[in-house]
Amino acid sequence: MTCLVDHLHKGEASFCTQKLGEHFPVLSQREAFKVTSQTDGKWVATATYDSTVILWDAAEGTTVHQWTPHDYTTVTSLAFCPDGPFLLSGGNDSKVKIWDLAEDLREVTTLEGHTSHITCCVWSPRGDVIASGSFDGTIRLWNARTFHKLYVLKQSGLEADYIDLAMFSPDGRWLVFGSTRSYHVWNVDSSMLHKSVLASGFHAHITVFDSSSTRLLVPEGDVVKLVDVETGEELAVLRDLKSGGRGAAFSPDGTLMLMAFDNGTIKLWDANTSVELFSLEGHRKPIQGASFSPCGKYVASASDDGTVRLWRTRDGSCEATFSEHQGTVVLHVTFSPDGETLWSRDSDGTIIMRRMRDIIPTDEQAL
Numbered sequence: 001m002t003c004l005v006d007h008l009h010k011g012e013a014s015f016c017t018q019k020l021g022e023h024f025p026v027l028s029q030r031e032a033f034k035v036t037s038q039t040d041g042k043w044v045a046t047a048t049y050d051s052t053v054i055l056w057d058a059a060e061g062t063t064v065h066q067w068t069p070h071d072y073t074t075v076t077s078l079a080f081c082p083d084g085p086f087l088l089s090g091g092n093d094s095k096v097k098i099w100d101l102a103e104d105l106r107e108v109t110t111l112e113g114h115t116s117h118i119t120c121c122v123w124s125p126r127g128d129v130i131a132s133g134s135f136d137g138t139i140r141l142w143n144a145r146t147f148h149k150l151y152v153l154k155q156s157g158l159e160a161d162y163i164d165l166a167m168f169s170p171d172g173r174w175l176v177f178g179s180t181r182s183y184h185v186w187n188v189d190s191s192m193l194h195k196s197v198l199a200s201g202f203h204a205h206i207t208v209f210d211s212s213s214t215r216l217l218v219p220e221g222d223v224v225k226l227v228d229v230e231t232g233e234e235l236a237v238l239r240d241l242k243s244g245g246r247g248a249a250f251s252p253d254g255t256l257m258l259m260a261f262d263n264g265t266i267k268l269w270d271a272n273t274s275v276e277l278f279s280l281e282g283h284r285k286p287i288q289g290a291s292f293s294p295c296g297k298y299v300a301s302a303s304d305d306g307t308v309r310l311w312r313t314r315d316g317s318c319e320a321t322f323s324e325h326q327g328t329v330v331l332h333v334t335f336s337p338d339g340e341t342l343w344s345r346d347s348d349g350t351i352i353m354r355r356m357r358d359i360i361p362t363d364e365q366a367l
Helices: none
Strands: 013-015 025-028 032-037 043-048 053-057 062-067 075-080 086-091 096-100 106-111 118-123 129-134 138-143 149-154 165-168 174-178 182-187 192-198 215-220 223-228 234-240 245-250 256-261 266-270 276-280 287-292 298-303 308-312 318-322 330-335 341-346 350-355
Touching: 043 075, 053 086, 086 118, 118 165, 129 165, 129 174, 138 174, 215 245, 245 287, 256 287, 266 298, 287 330, 298 330, 298 341, 308 341
Parallel strands: 075 118
Antiparallel strands: 013 025, 025 350, 032 043, 043 053, 053 062, 075 086, 086 096, 096 106, 118 129, 129 138, 138 149, 165 174, 174 182, 182 192, 215 223, 223 234, 245 256, 256 266, 266 276, 287 298, 298 308, 308 318, 330 341, 341 350
16 A cells, blocks of 8 residues: 655655555655644644744645735644644744734734744643743733733743743642743742753653642653642652653543653553553653543554554553554654544654544444
Protein backbone atom coordinates (compact mmCIF):
# COMPACT_ATOMS: atom_id res chain seq x y z
CA MET A 1 0.00 0.00 0.00
CA THR A 2 1.56 3.25 -1.12
CA CYS A 3 1.37 6.63 0.57
CA LEU A 4 1.89 9.64 -1.65
CA VAL A 5 2.92 12.76 0.24
CA ASP A 6 3.74 15.92 -1.70
CA HIS A 7 6.74 17.57 -0.06
CA LEU A 8 7.35 19.95 -2.95
CA HIS A 9 4.62 22.41 -2.02
CA LYS A 10 4.98 23.40 1.59
CA GLY A 11 1.86 23.26 3.68
CA GLU A 12 -0.41 21.69 1.07
CA ALA A 13 -2.61 18.85 2.24
CA SER A 14 -2.45 15.53 0.44
CA PHE A 15 -3.82 12.12 1.20
CA CYS A 16 -2.78 8.50 1.10
CA THR A 17 -3.96 6.57 -1.92
CA GLN A 18 -6.11 3.44 -1.85
CA LYS A 19 -7.89 2.33 1.32
CA LEU A 20 -5.44 3.94 3.77
CA GLY A 21 -6.36 7.35 2.42
CA GLU A 22 -9.98 6.85 3.41
CA HIS A 23 -8.96 6.72 7.07
CA PHE A 24 -5.60 8.42 7.62
CA PRO A 25 -5.15 11.80 5.91
CA VAL A 26 -1.46 12.57 5.45
CA LEU A 27 -0.88 16.31 5.72
CA SER A 28 2.39 17.65 4.39
CA GLN A 29 3.98 20.60 6.17
CA ARG A 30 7.72 20.76 5.85
CA GLU A 31 9.57 20.74 9.17
CA ALA A 32 6.36 20.79 11.19
CA PHE A 33 7.32 21.06 14.83
CA LYS A 34 4.41 22.57 16.77
CA VAL A 35 0.98 20.98 16.99
CA THR A 36 -1.85 22.28 19.17
CA SER A 37 -5.61 21.68 19.20
CA GLN A 38 -8.61 23.77 20.15
CA THR A 39 -10.52 22.87 23.33
CA ASP A 40 -13.69 21.88 21.47
CA GLY A 41 -11.72 19.83 18.94
CA LYS A 42 -12.79 21.88 15.91
CA TRP A 43 -9.31 22.94 14.79
CA VAL A 44 -5.70 21.83 14.93
CA ALA A 45 -2.89 24.32 14.32
CA THR A 46 0.65 23.48 13.23
CA ALA A 47 3.78 25.60 12.87
CA THR A 48 6.94 25.11 10.86
CA TYR A 49 10.55 26.18 10.67
CA ASP A 50 9.73 27.72 7.30
CA SER A 51 7.64 30.37 9.16
CA THR A 52 4.24 28.98 8.17
CA VAL A 53 1.21 28.35 10.38
CA ILE A 54 -1.59 26.13 9.09
CA LEU A 55 -5.04 25.83 10.65
CA TRP A 56 -6.64 22.46 9.93
CA ASP A 57 -10.21 21.24 10.16
CA ALA A 58 -9.76 18.54 12.82
CA ALA A 59 -12.57 16.36 11.51
CA GLU A 60 -11.71 16.44 7.83
CA GLY A 61 -7.94 17.08 7.84
CA THR A 62 -8.34 19.94 5.37
CA THR A 63 -6.68 23.36 5.39
CA VAL A 64 -8.74 26.25 6.79
CA HIS A 65 -6.07 28.99 6.83
CA GLN A 66 -2.38 29.19 5.98
CA TRP A 67 -0.21 32.22 6.71
CA THR A 68 3.22 33.52 7.80
CA PRO A 69 2.53 35.45 11.03
CA HIS A 70 6.00 36.58 12.11
CA ASP A 71 7.65 38.33 9.18
CA TYR A 72 9.02 35.08 7.80
CA THR A 73 10.85 34.20 11.04
CA THR A 74 10.39 30.83 12.75
CA VAL A 75 7.12 30.33 14.63
CA THR A 76 8.09 28.87 17.99
CA SER A 77 4.84 28.55 19.93
CA LEU A 78 1.08 28.27 19.41
CA ALA A 79 -1.88 28.29 21.82
CA PHE A 80 -5.64 28.44 21.37
CA CYS A 81 -7.94 30.65 23.43
CA PRO A 82 -10.07 28.39 25.69
CA ASP A 83 -13.33 30.28 25.11
CA GLY A 84 -13.20 31.83 21.65
CA PRO A 85 -11.90 31.50 18.08
CA PHE A 86 -8.49 33.00 18.79
CA LEU A 87 -4.93 31.72 18.40
CA LEU A 88 -1.68 32.91 19.97
CA SER A 89 1.55 32.67 18.01
CA GLY A 90 5.07 33.45 19.18
CA GLY A 91 8.08 33.79 16.96
CA ASN A 92 11.76 34.54 16.54
CA ASP A 93 10.83 38.16 15.89
CA SER A 94 10.35 38.51 19.70
CA LYS A 95 6.62 39.15 19.29
CA VAL A 96 3.43 37.40 20.35
CA LYS A 97 0.44 37.85 18.06
CA ILE A 98 -3.25 37.14 18.52
CA TRP A 99 -5.34 35.96 15.57
CA ASP A 100 -9.11 35.94 15.13
CA LEU A 101 -9.89 32.71 13.28
CA ALA A 102 -13.59 33.28 12.74
CA GLU A 103 -14.46 33.58 9.06
CA ASP A 104 -11.65 35.66 7.55
CA LEU A 105 -8.29 35.43 9.34
CA ARG A 106 -7.53 38.70 11.17
CA GLU A 107 -4.66 39.89 13.34
CA VAL A 108 -6.15 41.27 16.56
CA THR A 109 -3.03 42.70 18.18
CA THR A 110 0.70 42.26 18.73
CA LEU A 111 2.17 41.91 22.23
CA GLU A 112 5.60 43.51 22.30
CA GLY A 113 8.29 43.92 24.95
CA HIS A 114 10.47 40.83 24.81
CA THR A 115 13.99 41.50 23.58
CA SER A 116 14.75 38.04 22.20
CA HIS A 117 13.09 35.02 20.59
CA ILE A 118 9.79 33.80 22.05
CA THR A 119 10.14 30.30 23.48
CA CYS A 120 6.58 29.74 24.73
CA CYS A 121 3.19 31.41 24.92
CA VAL A 122 0.13 30.09 26.75
CA TRP A 123 -3.45 31.14 27.40
CA SER A 124 -4.92 30.68 30.87
CA PRO A 125 -7.75 28.09 30.95
CA ARG A 126 -9.93 30.86 32.39
CA GLY A 127 -9.21 32.96 29.31
CA ASP A 128 -8.19 36.05 31.29
CA VAL A 129 -4.37 35.94 31.23
CA ILE A 130 -1.72 35.27 28.60
CA ALA A 131 1.85 34.33 29.52
CA SER A 132 4.84 34.53 27.20
CA GLY A 133 8.41 33.37 27.79
CA SER A 134 11.58 34.30 25.96
CA PHE A 135 15.29 33.81 25.52
CA ASP A 136 15.59 37.17 27.29
CA GLY A 137 14.99 35.28 30.56
CA THR A 138 11.61 36.85 31.37
CA ILE A 139 7.98 35.81 31.59
CA ARG A 140 5.48 38.49 30.65
CA LEU A 141 1.88 38.33 31.81
CA TRP A 142 -0.81 40.09 29.78
CA ASN A 143 -4.46 40.88 30.33
CA ALA A 144 -6.14 38.69 27.70
CA ARG A 145 -9.12 41.06 27.42
CA THR A 146 -7.37 44.42 27.10
CA PHE A 147 -3.92 43.07 26.05
CA HIS A 148 -2.22 45.38 28.55
CA LYS A 149 0.95 44.16 30.23
CA LEU A 150 0.37 43.02 33.81
CA TYR A 151 3.77 41.84 35.11
CA VAL A 152 7.29 41.05 33.99
CA LEU A 153 8.76 38.14 35.96
CA LYS A 154 12.53 38.02 35.86
CA GLN A 155 14.95 35.34 36.94
CA SER A 156 18.05 36.56 38.72
CA GLY A 157 21.34 35.31 40.13
CA LEU A 158 22.81 31.95 39.26
CA GLU A 159 19.50 30.57 38.07
CA ALA A 160 19.02 33.24 35.39
CA ASP A 161 18.57 31.59 32.01
CA TYR A 162 16.23 31.58 29.05
CA ILE A 163 12.65 30.48 29.73
CA ASP A 164 11.71 27.14 28.23
CA LEU A 165 8.50 26.43 30.16
CA ALA A 166 5.29 28.34 30.86
CA MET A 167 2.25 26.32 31.92
CA PHE A 168 -1.00 27.23 33.64
CA SER A 169 -2.74 24.80 35.96
CA PRO A 170 -6.09 23.50 34.63
CA ASP A 171 -8.01 25.80 36.99
CA GLY A 172 -5.92 28.82 35.99
CA ARG A 173 -4.80 29.57 39.56
CA TRP A 174 -1.14 28.67 39.13
CA LEU A 175 1.52 29.39 36.53
CA VAL A 176 4.69 27.32 36.56
CA PHE A 177 7.64 28.60 34.56
CA GLY A 178 11.28 27.65 34.41
CA SER A 179 14.60 27.31 32.71
CA THR A 180 17.32 24.68 32.65
CA ARG A 181 18.37 25.62 36.19
CA SER A 182 15.19 26.36 38.13
CA TYR A 183 11.42 26.46 38.17
CA HIS A 184 8.96 28.84 39.80
CA VAL A 185 5.28 28.75 40.75
CA TRP A 186 3.30 32.00 40.45
CA ASN A 187 -0.06 32.49 42.16
CA VAL A 188 -2.19 34.13 39.49
CA ASP A 189 -4.98 35.12 41.91
CA SER A 190 -2.73 36.90 44.40
CA SER A 191 -0.16 38.01 41.81
CA MET A 192 2.63 36.71 44.04
CA LEU A 193 5.53 34.29 43.62
CA HIS A 194 4.54 31.16 45.51
CA LYS A 195 7.65 29.04 45.20
CA SER A 196 11.10 28.96 43.56
CA VAL A 197 13.25 25.84 43.31
CA LEU A 198 16.81 25.54 42.07
CA ALA A 199 16.84 22.38 39.97
CA SER A 200 19.96 21.82 37.89
CA GLY A 201 19.14 20.04 34.65
CA PHE A 202 15.44 20.97 34.88
CA HIS A 203 13.40 19.18 32.18
CA ALA A 204 10.45 21.30 31.07
CA HIS A 205 8.87 18.43 29.12
CA ILE A 206 8.51 16.35 32.32
CA THR A 207 6.55 19.03 34.18
CA VAL A 208 2.77 18.72 34.36
CA PHE A 209 -0.20 19.53 36.63
CA ASP A 210 -2.85 16.99 37.51
CA SER A 211 -6.46 17.67 36.52
CA SER A 212 -7.36 19.00 39.99
CA SER A 213 -4.48 21.56 39.89
CA THR A 214 -3.36 20.38 43.33
CA ARG A 215 -0.37 18.24 42.36
CA LEU A 216 2.63 18.90 40.16
CA LEU A 217 4.92 16.33 38.59
CA VAL A 218 8.30 18.03 38.32
CA PRO A 219 11.97 17.05 37.86
CA GLU A 220 14.41 18.16 40.55
CA GLY A 221 17.97 17.12 39.90
CA ASP A 222 18.11 13.47 38.86
CA VAL A 223 14.65 12.50 40.10
CA VAL A 224 11.02 13.26 39.29
CA LYS A 225 8.92 14.31 42.25
CA LEU A 226 5.20 14.53 42.82
CA VAL A 227 4.58 17.60 44.96
CA ASP A 228 1.62 19.36 46.52
CA VAL A 229 1.34 22.70 44.73
CA GLU A 230 -0.10 24.59 47.71
CA THR A 231 2.18 23.33 50.48
CA GLY A 232 5.21 22.22 48.49
CA GLU A 233 5.09 18.86 50.31
CA GLU A 234 6.88 16.04 48.53
CA LEU A 235 4.28 13.32 47.94
CA ALA A 236 6.41 10.80 46.07
CA VAL A 237 9.68 10.29 44.21
CA LEU A 238 8.92 8.38 41.05
CA ARG A 239 11.96 7.71 38.93
CA ASP A 240 15.65 8.32 38.51
CA LEU A 241 16.18 10.43 35.38
CA LYS A 242 19.51 8.81 34.53
CA SER A 243 17.57 6.67 32.02
CA GLY A 244 16.53 9.84 30.21
CA GLY A 245 12.98 11.10 30.68
CA ARG A 246 11.22 12.22 27.50
CA GLY A 247 7.76 13.25 28.68
CA ALA A 248 5.15 12.97 31.41
CA ALA A 249 1.37 13.27 31.74
CA PHE A 250 -1.56 12.76 34.08
CA SER A 251 -4.68 11.01 32.89
CA PRO A 252 -7.67 13.38 32.53
CA ASP A 253 -9.26 12.08 35.74
CA GLY A 254 -5.98 12.35 37.67
CA THR A 255 -5.81 8.67 38.61
CA LEU A 256 -2.84 7.69 36.42
CA MET A 257 0.59 9.14 35.63
CA LEU A 258 2.94 8.25 32.81
CA MET A 259 6.55 8.90 31.91
CA ALA A 260 8.34 8.08 28.66
CA PHE A 261 12.02 7.16 28.48
CA ASP A 262 15.01 6.94 26.18
CA ASN A 263 15.04 3.15 26.44
CA GLY A 264 11.74 2.95 24.52
CA THR A 265 9.50 2.21 27.50
CA ILE A 266 6.58 4.02 29.10
CA LYS A 267 5.80 3.59 32.78
CA LEU A 268 2.28 3.93 34.18
CA TRP A 269 1.71 4.70 37.86
CA ASP A 270 -1.28 4.90 40.14
CA ALA A 271 -1.37 8.64 40.85
CA ASN A 272 -2.81 8.16 44.33
CA THR A 273 -0.50 5.44 45.64
CA SER A 274 2.52 6.05 43.33
CA VAL A 275 2.64 2.29 42.68
CA GLU A 276 3.94 1.33 39.24
CA LEU A 277 1.18 -0.47 37.32
CA PHE A 278 2.56 -1.27 33.87
CA SER A 279 5.65 -0.95 31.74
CA LEU A 280 4.61 -0.41 28.13
CA GLU A 281 7.29 -2.02 26.00
CA GLY A 282 7.60 -2.42 22.24
CA HIS A 283 9.34 0.63 20.82
CA ARG A 284 12.89 -0.15 19.66
CA LYS A 285 14.27 3.36 20.10
CA PRO A 286 13.78 6.38 22.40
CA ILE A 287 10.27 7.77 22.81
CA GLN A 288 9.75 11.38 21.82
CA GLY A 289 6.39 11.83 23.53
CA ALA A 290 3.29 10.17 24.93
CA SER A 291 -0.20 11.35 25.81
CA PHE A 292 -3.45 10.10 27.30
CA SER A 293 -6.68 10.08 25.34
CA PRO A 294 -9.38 12.40 26.71
CA CYS A 295 -11.30 9.38 28.03
CA GLY A 296 -8.16 8.10 29.79
CA LYS A 297 -8.54 4.61 28.34
CA TYR A 298 -5.64 4.89 25.89
CA VAL A 299 -2.07 6.14 25.66
CA ALA A 300 -0.46 7.10 22.36
CA SER A 301 3.33 7.16 21.97
CA ALA A 302 5.74 8.47 19.32
CA SER A 303 9.23 7.09 18.84
CA ASP A 304 12.53 7.46 17.03
CA ASP A 305 11.81 4.02 15.54
CA GLY A 306 9.33 5.68 13.14
CA THR A 307 6.19 4.26 14.73
CA VAL A 308 3.20 5.42 16.73
CA ARG A 309 1.70 2.97 19.19
CA LEU A 310 -1.70 2.92 20.87
CA TRP A 311 -1.94 1.28 24.31
CA ARG A 312 -4.79 0.37 26.65
CA THR A 313 -4.41 1.74 30.18
CA ARG A 314 -6.54 -0.97 31.80
CA ASP A 315 -3.99 -3.72 31.15
CA GLY A 316 -0.99 -2.13 29.39
CA SER A 317 -1.59 -3.99 26.14
CA CYS A 318 -0.65 -2.58 22.74
CA GLU A 319 -3.81 -2.03 20.72
CA ALA A 320 -2.18 -0.92 17.46
CA THR A 321 1.14 0.02 15.85
CA PHE A 322 1.26 2.57 13.03
CA SER A 323 4.18 2.72 10.59
CA GLU A 324 3.09 5.41 8.14
CA HIS A 325 6.07 7.61 9.11
CA GLN A 326 8.47 5.23 7.42
CA GLY A 327 12.16 6.06 7.72
CA THR A 328 11.67 9.12 9.94
CA VAL A 329 11.58 10.02 13.62
CA VAL A 330 8.07 10.58 14.99
CA LEU A 331 8.40 13.73 17.09
CA HIS A 332 4.93 14.32 18.47
CA VAL A 333 1.61 12.57 19.05
CA THR A 334 -1.62 13.97 20.45
CA PHE A 335 -5.34 13.27 20.60
CA SER A 336 -7.89 15.88 19.61
CA PRO A 337 -9.75 17.20 22.70
CA ASP A 338 -12.90 15.29 21.71
CA GLY A 339 -10.89 12.06 21.41
CA GLU A 340 -12.12 11.38 17.90
CA THR A 341 -8.79 11.77 16.11
CA LEU A 342 -5.14 10.96 16.77
CA TRP A 343 -2.45 13.21 15.26
CA SER A 344 1.27 12.63 14.78
CA ARG A 345 4.11 14.50 13.10
CA ASP A 346 7.57 13.40 12.03
CA SER A 347 11.00 14.83 11.31
CA ASP A 348 10.24 15.01 7.59
CA GLY A 349 7.32 17.39 8.10
CA THR A 350 4.48 14.91 7.57
CA ILE A 351 1.40 15.15 9.78
CA ILE A 352 -0.98 12.19 9.93
CA MET A 353 -4.52 12.27 11.29
CA ARG A 354 -6.18 9.00 12.27
CA ARG A 355 -9.83 8.59 13.16
CA MET A 356 -10.23 6.57 16.33
CA ARG A 357 -13.40 4.93 15.04
CA ASP A 358 -11.34 3.38 12.25
CA ILE A 359 -8.84 1.98 14.75
CA ILE A 360 -11.19 0.84 17.50
CA PRO A 361 -14.92 0.39 16.82
CA THR A 362 -17.09 2.77 18.82
CA ASP A 363 -18.72 -0.03 20.81
CA GLU A 364 -15.29 -1.33 21.87
CA GLN A 365 -14.15 2.14 22.92
CA ALA A 366 -16.88 2.08 25.57
CA LEU A 367 -15.33 -0.98 27.24
